[in-house]
Amino acid sequence: MSKLITWLRQRASLQAWLLLLPSALWLFIFFIAPLFIVLVYSFLERGTYGGVVWHFTLENYRRVFDPLYLKTFWRSFYIAVLTTVFTLVLGYPLAYYIATRPQRQRGTWVLGLMIPFWTNFLVRTYAWLTLLRTHTGLINLTLMHLGWIHKPLPLFGNDTAIIIGLVYGWLPDMVLPIYATLERLDRSLLEAAMDLYASGPKVFARVIWPLSLPGVVAGSMLVFIPSLGAFVTPAILGGGKALMIGNIISNQFLAAHDWPFGSALSFVMMAVMLVATLVYFRVTSDEERRQL
Amino acid sequence: MSEQALSRALSRRSQLARLKKQVSDLLFHAYGFWGYLFLYFPIIILVVFSFNDSRSTAQWAGFTTHWYADMLKDHQIILSLWNSLFVAIVSTTVSVIIGTLAALAMERYRFWGKLMMDAVLYLPIIIPDIAMAIMLLIFFDISGIGFEPWKVNFFGAHLAVPYSVIIGHVAFNISFVAVVVRARLAQMDQVLEEAAQDLYADPWRTFWRVTFPMLLPGILGGALLAFTLSMDDFVITFFTSGAGFNTLPVRVFGMIKKGVTPKINAVSTLMLLFSLMLVAISLILSRGGEKGDSSGNPMF
Incomplete structure (x- = not known):
């Protein structure tokens, strides 16, 4: 022994x-x-009653590039990009705000950011459903009650609703990495820039923004990937009409029983994400990634 | 220019600068306020309308706890809650044990195949849950294992939990546990372990008396993260459970699909309270550790 x-x-x-x-x-x-x-x-033929026939084919990948599915792909991509842009525009100032609080308060502000994030994603999406619904949602009811609008706004069952839901769901994923880089920023660099009479916007453009870029890129990755693969948000806020690639994939398994095609769709989706990840590794250094 | 005029001009200039700073500070605070309002508003509305004495989730009609009573009487909801808890407890236990072992191997050894294992451990974190869900669905379908239920009496509740769900949850939790425990290991001082070995403690003893106690905050942090992810998971459970098995999120999704009622708000509020409780526990745990050290806390 x-x-x-x-x-x-x-x-x-x-x-x-x-x-x-x-x-x-x-x-x-x-x-x-x-x-x-x-x-x-993804290279096999579909069976008549679900399942597969063991016969090699490239047909599934050809179908992915059918205009019908290509359109959904394009739409998912565009929703994911817009979601990333909006979370960045909303999240950057918020990260900056937290980073400029007195040191002892920062933990509390970060905790304040995390609590909604810890709430179940489904619950958070449902909360928006009760706000956005066309005739019975809080936002439209309130605006009509105030007399500001006479017809309900189209807030539900479209891309707007999905983007709102995704931005809300992933905002902390954008804020936290940016906050991490801003918090570590060397204050003496800012002072040096100001001593050299750089104006506020110039300090931001030349010093703060470039130094926070690793956080921006990491945050964008963390938002873009789950947004592209979204399933729950379009299923609930898309109202059954506005669909994304995640819903098309799930339909192949739950309704259409075309497993090979569903497999091909997921592989193409993962390929797009892989490209995004490679870009991320390309534009950031090891050192920068470790700091996050 | 007289000295007086100069100082007046200077003071006006500094006044202007101060005013400018005040305005920008005010705008900044306003932004922070609106930002946090955006984060909390939907959740607050959700909770408020769980007490609404009407079927509407947007028009206030008086206070009631009727929906909560309704929820507690719904056997399906209660059963799905037990299912959720059981799946979370089992998958957390398994993934914490084997994930911690993996973290030790990855952080303390150099070995053949390490780079590959690194990739294998990271993949489940970055892959979207819908892709992982269909992968597991196909796997369980063709292997023919997994869909049969684990029949268990769990605190008096008779559950029938498909093995496939637990297997799937462990598969995504291992990676998260390994990441959290590795982070803790990476910044642990190895001096104490070396000291123990110098004093002729064997590796077994060194591990249990020195390494393990120091690692504990990381392990607990990993466990808490795994438990939360498991309780919250909808997509992977939905695809791997086969028909008729509900965890709480799967049940809630089914209810939402059937139509919005304040009863869903009540269940959501319950889930919200549960998450808050986990956040509180994680805070207490990280307070109990070293002062100002949040490394064992994956949430921050």
């Missing part, structure tokens, strides 16, 4: 793999293997 232990101790690699064994097994069986199965499925 003690010989075995000595033998083991000399082999660090083996020890490491013994520690890793349970999670490696779990992830290879229940994550990596399913990933490959989906890849294989």
Whole structure:
């Protein structure tokens, strides 16, 4: 026994793999293997009653580029980009606001940001449903009651509703990394810029913005990827009409029983995300990423 | 220019600068106020209308706790709550144990295949949940394992939880636990462990007497994160459960699809309180650790 232990101790690699064994097994069986199965499925033909026929085809990928589905892809992309832009425009000043509070208060402000974020995503989306609904939503009812509008605003069942829901859902993901870079910003650099008579906007454009860029890029990634793959938000706020790629994928599994096509759609979606991730690694250095 | 005129001009200039600063400060505070209002307004409205004495979720008609009574009488909701708790407890336990072991391997060893394991551990975090959900659905469908239920008596509630749901939850939780525990390990001082070894403590003893107590905040932080993610998950549960099994979020989604009622507001408020409780626990835990150290706290 003690010989075995000595033998083991000399082999660090083996020890490491013994520690890793349970999670490696779990992830290879229940994550990596399913990933490959989906890849294989995306090249097969659909069976008549769900399932697949083992016959190689590229048809599923050709169908992804059908105008009908391409349009949904494009729309999801555009919704994800707009969501990222809006969270950035709303979130940057908020991050700046938190970073400029007295040091002892900052923790509380960050906590204030996290509490809504900790609330179940479904619950937060539902909250917006009760606000945005066309005839029975709080916003339209209030505005009509005040006499500011006479017809309800089209706030529900369209891209606007989805973007509002996504911006609300992912805003903290944008604010936190930006806050992290702003908080670490060297104040003496700002003083130096001001001593050299740089105006406020110039200090921002030349010093603050470039130094906070790693946070901006990281935040944009954290918002863009889940927005592109959104499923719950369009399912609830899209009112069954406005759909995104996540809903088309789920339909292939829950309603259309076209698993190979659903698999191909998810692979194309993941490819777009992979490109975004590679861009992220390209524009940031190791050092910058570690700071977040 | 006389000295007086100069000082007057200067003081006017500084007054103007001060006024400018005051205005911009005011605007800035206003922005902060509106920003936080945007974050809290929908949630406040949601809670307020859970007490509304009408079926409307937007027009106030007096106070009632009727919807809460309704919720407590709904066996489906209560059952789904037990299901959620059971899945969260089991998947958290499993993922914390094997995720912590993985973190130790990744942070304390150099070994063949480390880069690959790094990628395998990060993938479940960045992959969108809809993709992971359909991957697991296909896997369970063709392997034929997983959909059979685990029949269990859980505090008097008779549950039938598909193994597939628990397997799926563990699969995404391992990575989150590993990340949190690794972060804690990375900034732990190894001096104490070396000291223990110098004093002839064997590795086993060193681990339990030195490493583990220091690592504990990280492990608890990871556990809390895993528990929350598991309680909150809708998409992966929805796709891997097969028909007839509901966790609380799956149940709520079904209710929303059928139509908006204040009863959903009541269930949402309950879930909100639950999240607040977890935040409070995590705060207490990080207070209990080293002062000013939030490393064991993945939420911040």
